Amino acid sequence: MANASLQHRRDLALGSGAELFYDTPLEIVRGEGVYLYDRDGRRYVDMYNNVPCVGHANPVVVQAMAKQQATVNVHSRYLHEGIVTFAERLAGLNHDGIESVVFSCSGTEAVEVGIQIARLATGNRGIVCTDATYHGNSELVGSLSYLGNEPPENSDVRAFPFPERYRPLEEGVSEEELCEAYLARVEACIENLKAQGPGFATLIMCSIFANEGPPDIPSGFMAKVTDLVHREGGLVIADEVQSGYGRTGLWWGYETTDFLPDIVVTGKPMGNGLPLGATAAKKAFIDAFRAEKDYFNTCAATPLQAAVGMAVLDEIERLDLIRNAAEVGDRLTRELKDRIPVNNKIGDARGYGLFIGVEMIKDKVSKEPDAKLVLSLSDRLKDKGFLTSYSGRFNNVLKIRPPLVFSHANADEFLSAFDECMGEISA
Ligand SMILES: Cc1ncc(COP(=O)(O)O)c(C=O)c1O
Incomplete structure (x- = not known):
């Protein structure tokens, strides 16, 4: 839940313009392994933060x-x-x-x-x-x-x-x-x-x-x-x-x-x-x-x-995290690549281990970047409990870069949420 009064205090204390992710910003109060928890106790799979590479609060x-x-x-x-x-x-x-x-x-x-x-x-x-x-x-x-x-x-x-x-x-x-x-x-x-x-x-x-x-x-x-x-x-x-x-x-x-x-x-x-x-x-x-x-x-x-x-x-x-990054990352990239031919909005999916980008476009012929779609997608994913963001020259690449403790099970859950969100967007 957004905390309007905390946002207001933040603007005063840190100056307006200090960036916040998502339409409705998250207030994160706790982390453990690959998970982050907001103030209401809601759990999110962290697919964005590379700093806690061996897991939050390891x-x-x-x-x-x-x-x-x-x-x-x-x-x-x-x-x-x-x-x-x-x-x-x-x-x-x-x-x-x-x-x-x-x-x-x-x-x-x-x-x-x-x-x-x-x-x-x-x-x-x-x-x-x-x-x-x-x-x-x-x-x-x-x-x-x-x-x-x-x-x-x-x-x-x-x-x-x-x-x-x-x-x-x-x-x-x-x-x-x-x-x-x-x-x-x-x-x-x-x-x-x-x-x-x-x-x-x-x-x-x-x-x-x-x-x-x-x-x-x-x-x-x-x-x-x-x-x-x-x-x-x-x-x-x-x-x-x-x-x-x-x-x-x-x-x-x-x-x-x-x-x-x-x-x-x-x-x-x-x-x-x-x-x-x-x-x-x-x-x-x-x-x-x-x-x-x-x-x-x-x-x-x-x-x-x-x-x-x-x-x-x-x-x-x-924790054998380098092997984990190779195995989980390569599989997730492969699964995302499989979606390219069946979805006109996915231009490309590529990555190196657990650094993966999904390039969103308006259509396959023009390859025109669709930054708005990525924003909407990462907001929807957040609402389903998965934290991602965007990157790339045109800000149209969904950025997936989780802590290295991200598992195959996390990847499966994410893929279901991703498909649901893409379905909602094109509906
Ligand atoms: C490739 C690369 N190099 C250097 C930096 C700078 O690191 P820091 O924010 O710790 O100064 C960043 C930060 O995002 C980065 O992405």
């Missing part, structure tokens, strides 16, 4: 947090076994070129550190990103957001159209030719940065382009673009804030989409809700960053972050 994580707080929590300028072990473990989960870690408190900070590392390593400033991305909200990182066709003049940022097969850059060409077309756009961005002064430091990409869709990527693009960046003297940053930590059915999104980044950025799920971000790279890059920047972040690289971060990793392994 008791092992809660206990680790409480135990560490009850023991000691200090800033990072003291020796502490826990934080070193956590950094070693995080680096060890990555490919061999990733050796050392800088901890921070958010994805935004971790991306910003990644860009600074790339700038120091290359001596250049220029950044290439996609035209429909989001990597965070600071002035620098926010300047990469949703640039569309016309990035700002005199900036160090250039944007290329994100690689996709549903609305391809060129129609009627082979997948290989499509891949080359996107690569040519990246190359043009790099040449332009070199010609105009900033030079080329880095290409930053979410490993599955989560905020862009996530699209089906023309095969071979990620490895080829990585080669291109290296030939041009730049570094590749993999933003794993959404795609990391088992989301795709492998530890890292870059394993799923098959490339080897120079810098890996993580955030959201790392602390299951405790603010925790990390930027990892080879030791020489991190050493150069430390030498130049004297980076310090008061609440980062603390015993508390380490204890919670280790508990999250333990839980992912103990």
